[in-house]
Amino acid sequence: MSEPAPTGEFHTISRGDTTIIEMPPRLSVLEAVPFKQNCQELLNSEPATKRLVLDFHRTTFVDSSGVGALVNILKLVQQQGRELVLREVHRPVMMVFSVTGLDRVLVFESQPESRSSENLSLNHEDFPVPHPSVRSRVKRAMDIVGGLVGLSITAVLFPVIAIAIKLDSPGPIFFRQIRCGLLGKRFWLWKFRSMCADAEARKGEVKNQVQGPLFKNENDPRITRVGKFLRRTSLDELPQFYNVVKGDMSLVGTRPPTPDEVERYEVPSWQRLNVKPGMTGEWQVNGRSRVRNFEDVIQLDLRYQQQWSLLYDVKLILKTLKIFWSKNTGAY
Template sequence: MMTPPGLCPTLVRPEMFNSRVYQVAHPSTHSIIKRFIDIVGSIVGLVILSMVFLPIAIAIKLDSPGPIFYTQERCGLQGKPFKIRKFRSMVSNAEALKSRVKNEAKGLIFKNENDPRVTRVGNFLRKTSLDELPQFWNVLKGEMSLVGTRPPTFDEVSQYKEHHWRRLDVKPGITGLWQVSGRSSIKDFEEVVGLDLNYQRNWHPIYDIYLILKTIEVVLLRKGAY
């Protein structure tokens, strides 16, 4: 089967052409208010990024050889692929070393509280969430939202079961209900999915604002980040 233009190859299933993925749009995907919040928030985020970019870039380079950014293709709204960028927080050959690190999570996510691939600067960037700042560009472009679901990788999506696909009914977000409910301390993929779907059921622009404010609190207190 040929892959429909703009769709992640791993997302193609025989039943998809008549599935809810193409027929049902979550209200958040066409909300003018949500998009306005995203644009304003992304501009503020990019201003902050411009102020801290140089010191972070220098710190990454001095701490570990390799690029400043970590770039990876992810699956977004209704399976549309896009490139996500973060400040690099691991050694440059982290993917090659992944098989040597124990996965402490359950299901389709990978987590290790003391991952040896994380650099000293990377550890600080993760705890302060500064590594996420480049994603505000994705929000401004409309590929992501300030609030949404965690953007999955191709490998993750290739193993999805039926109920997991509903996560793709909204734009992926820099933050979300999972972010304010434990962040990295949540180690069960089904719990992440449950939080993502709960967000969809309860979505409202005011709910997004609440989660943004809650995220600021969580980040400042460094709750659940590693």
């Protein structure tokens, strides 16, 4: 057995075909980037390692970047036919794994504390919130009140919108799509359908006009005539008030990405998942679809996290309403 040796800030111990990495007390973006790099270098330079054990006995905090690093390493280990095992995972970290669904795909050396999803909720005081907005009761109250008001407006407009969608093209009234929320947790996002019923199958026919993992086309042929109006006025997003009331989204937050978009993230980009996604936010009030560079979207999302306050949320909501009434939402 070799002596523990530092690999960056991570100590490793080799025992035959098993390599143990001692994880730091925190696994945020500052630690997640070198952690991923260290693991990649170790796996590439140590072909004898068949079993990689991550010792979490000191770790009490993991944010979305830490989740992203673990997801990347898990994929790499699986591609190479090796095994990834987690050891001594404490309750706060296990809560993060439960929320994101990682507890169902990761292998644990011993039974983690309270793995039942019923006991691991975002509202528990032990949950290591990655951003103060997540635990703000006032923000959540604003979401519930605003969401209920929004659903009331949606109910009034629903008959007209539903009839228009049905008369314009065959298919369902609503469109739902899996999106990634806080820490990468997946949820169903709801919209009024603005595309043809087989839009997902025809995605390969459309050229992407946006740089990076995003997908946008200003003249997307899959969008229906009614859909163009719904998108231009943002009426297609009214059903998302249900997502807000349910708690998957907030009135104000970051843009909710799709799983295939997140699959392409580098570890630092996962930071945008440290808050709940929002119906509006920096991206929506700063050009929305006209923002065509993914790095610009990331910077807008991170700016929201840095400047967040309840008053800042109110300002973004007022800006959104101003844009809506000016009929220049920037959406297509």
